[in-house]
Amino acid sequence: MELINSDNKLKREFYTRDLLLVARELLGKIFVKEHDGEKLRGRIVEVEAYDGDIDEAAHTFRGLTKRNEIMFNEGGYLYVYFTYGAHYCCNVVTGIKGKGTAILIRGIEPLDGLSTMIKNRFDGRLPGEKDMHNLTNGPGKICQAFSISREHYGIDLTGNKIYLLEQPNIKTELIKVSKRIGIKKSVDLPWRFYIKDNPYVSKR
DNA sequence: ATCAAGATTACCT
DNA sequence: GGTAATCTTGATA
Structure with missing residues (x-):
């Protein structure tokens, strides 16, 4: 029996909703990347929301640029950026077209494809048991482990290269x-x- | 054309 | 606790 059902991808309507609602509901969802025929999988455990309308830290705060273009699309696309001359970070675009909102994925608990990561x-x-969390406990680390970079900018998350799987929402008290x-x-x-x-x- | 800052990480004491 | 590494982007001229 398959423990993870690959047919329950999150659909467009999940992503086009309000930023903060999607951010909370991203917790516990399974992130999947097809990597050279192998599926790398992990559970999202930490995120941060960014909103260009009212948030000076958002890359969209000063309007449209070549880099942030995808953040103004409707939800359900991947925004990847490069920073500090070394690291990529990946974000889930949310909301309706024209809203510059996205969610940074900061922590993932690995499930499948550990040896590739x-x-x-x-x-x-091989890291010691005690250091295993260092694999994917940060936005740059996640992109390195999952081999995500510039070429993945703008990927449609309702497609079959990178996508998320439906899971029950995490209980509010957790x-x-x-x-x-x-x-x-x-x-x-x-x-x-x-x-x-x-x-x-x-x-x- | 030039320049400062950056949604970070690894390594140092 | 602190900070160097490293280069792309966006802002300013």
Whole structure:
């Protein structure tokens, strides 16, 4: 029996809803990337929301540019950006067309394709049990483990390269909310959501 | 054309 | 606790 049913992809209507609602509901969903015929899978455990209308930290705050173009599309596309000369970060675009909103994926609990992720992150050197969380507990680390980069910019999440699988929503009492990490503007917005006590949530 | 900042990470003391 | 690495992007001229 298949533990994970690959036919229950989240549909467009999931993503085109309100930013903060989608952000909370992304927790617990399964992120899948088809990687050289192999499926890399993990469970989303930490996210942050960004909204260009009122949020100075959002890449869309100052209007349309070549980089942020996909964030103004309707929900259900992948926004990938490069930062600090070294790292890619991936985001889920949300809302209706014209709204510059997206959700940064900051923490994933790996489920399938562990050996490929370990190869991508640590050149195959197996981390100790105690350090396993270091595989995917941060936005740059996730992109390295899942081998996500520039070429994945704008991918349609209702397609079959990168997509999310339906899962029951996480119970409210297990969801923690906080200020976002690593930004210098709009620092007080409580738009970071994560699953309580999960070891794959990033550190400050 | 030039330049400063950045939704980070790894490594140092 | 602190900070260097590294390069793309967006803003300013």
